[in-house]
Amino acid sequence: MTTLSTPPAPSAPAPAARPVGPGGGLGGTALGLLRRREVQLVVAILGLFAVCTALHPQFGVSSNIAFILADSVTIMIVAAGQTFVVLGRGIDLSVSPVLGIAVIGTGFLAQDNNLNIWLALLLALLIGAGLGMGNGFLVSVVGIPPIIATLATLTIYGGWQFIICGGQSVISVPAAYNNFGNANLLPVVPWLVVVGVGVVAVAYFFLTRTVTGRSIYAVGNNADGAFRAGIPVRRVLFTTYVICGLLAGLAGFIYLCQIGSATSTTGTDSNTNLMSIAATLIGGTTLLGGRGSPVGSALGAVFLSEALQAMISFRINELWDPAGVGVFILIAVVADRKGAPVRQMFRQSFRQPTRPAQ
């Protein structure tokens, strides 16, 4: 920052192209590997685990690990869906009520009519996809900015969930649901974690190995360019919202199996929205679109779950949980800003014209 008197020319060289896709542009060296958010997160998860176990041996017992993993599954799946939308440079604020309606819709049928569990799964997926289509329609056909469109559907779906409930709540579900929700594959691995990992794996392969998946990265990176390259931009965007809704519906089904009860504010009261966005961001997907992966988001979800559990171990009052999430988000986004040393940011003067903030 020595030559502040000359602002960069308007046609300053474009910043180096961001690597496209989860695997792009990284060396195979150990240092290069450490630059990957997924690796950083694995290190963070294991490190936090080691520290907590060293200080509180109770933290490392298998039941606690199982709890952390099981606790993260819902957010993991919602975050995987959120990743699709964010990769396409969108955002979905309506996942809370989508999850909620899926829980309520299937929950009442399960409770009152003893709905078959597989039919319930199908129903939850259909509900999620249907509501996702609503978002996709508003964003890609009508052309409302994503943050506003999904803000509106957040209130609309939320009201709808309330109306569906009509003052009732789901109190209990058939045993089949509970058994599925609480069964363990191994002592430390709940079945649902397998489901969660499976979903993330499918999402990863979809994004990296299919034309539609690659198109999402392309659209998120540069919609104009993608449009000119013949990618059906609107259809791709529509797809991302449907997938996001679908996965929120699936998460709703899993929530129902795990918890077994639901109210008119389920989904909204547990902050599904912001938690899924937080997991996605911590996982290294940027809101600018075109960079990130569902694997990172899943790790982000596990990290959040673990960190919140750790805060309990350290007897930090529960009321600081949201603050913890907030701090992690800030750390993640500051860490994401590569190439501009922190020191330099502070040296930057307010008095002189400097480079644009974004």
Place this chain on the structure above:
Amino acid sequence: MRATPISPTARRARARTAGRQETAWVVTVTVLLVAVLAYFCLAVPDFRELGVTGVLALCEGFLFTGMIALGEALVIFTGEIDISTGAMASLSGIVMAALWRDGLNIWLAVVVALAISALGGAINGLFVTRFGIASLLVTLGTQFIFGSIATAVGGNSPPYNFPKAFVDYAGTGTVGPVPDQLIGFAVIAAIVWVVVARTRYGRGLVLIGYNRAASRYSGVNVQRTLLSAFVASGLLAGAAGIFVSGYYNAARDDIGDSLLLPAITIVVLGGVDIFGGKGRVSGVIIGTFLLGFLFQGMLIKGNSSLTATMVGGIVLVLCLILKIALDRRAGVHLSELLRRRFGRVQQAPAVPDA
């Protein structure tokens, strides 16, 4: 930046069109407001029977949302967003109440709470300007943090039952038929309107959202202006927190949570472009009353607040569809629309000019 060369004549024509569109939208929202009031007067006897005084008193139930919306609008004009305002309102109310409980004079407590709100806004602004992080992320993070602090400060039983003078002034007092809150809102709204529409600073604020590079080259101090927008947003959210605590005569750590979405709805309903650079404060003011009366009217009609919120969402979507249709008719080229929708190229951190 996207440099699409256009002739000066075309540019002037486009500016004129944009201005006309903004005016058209303010008129549309005004018509909607009149329609909503007329509907409730004709269809809901309980609403009609309130009379002028009663309808004015209804304003007390939503003007604090309007205050948040005004601050939010300042940030959205610049192309950024502040989603920590709801939590900030809670925090401000709680801080004020806690200080008062601990023996501080209530008006002094209000001043401290406002100062803390401004400080919180400054923290948001510094993260955005110094670290160059997208404001959505920063305020998403600080939202959680402010909320937690509010919960911690409030404790198990947040204070209530404030001195009468305070409740009268900030909450439910009136001057003749006019609620004190309405006077407070009018003053704040007038200041914001004058600053945005009539000062060099305000025009720079909007220009930043329209074209950040251009604003920088025309001498706007982008960083400082952005910072000030976040401070103003925090301050107004803090003021809203004070008013809402006065209105309910109690402080709660989650009191502001439900105010954020309506506030953003008001800003968008008021015709402010969510990507910045376009919109009018008058639209936001009218939008406050439109959404507020819609909500209050539905409550009086007997709908639940969630249903009313849902109708607010539907109105927002319908208004946006209408706005997009109007914009298209006004001759905005399709490529322009496409670009606006998909091509919002945010500049990655530029090469450090060292």
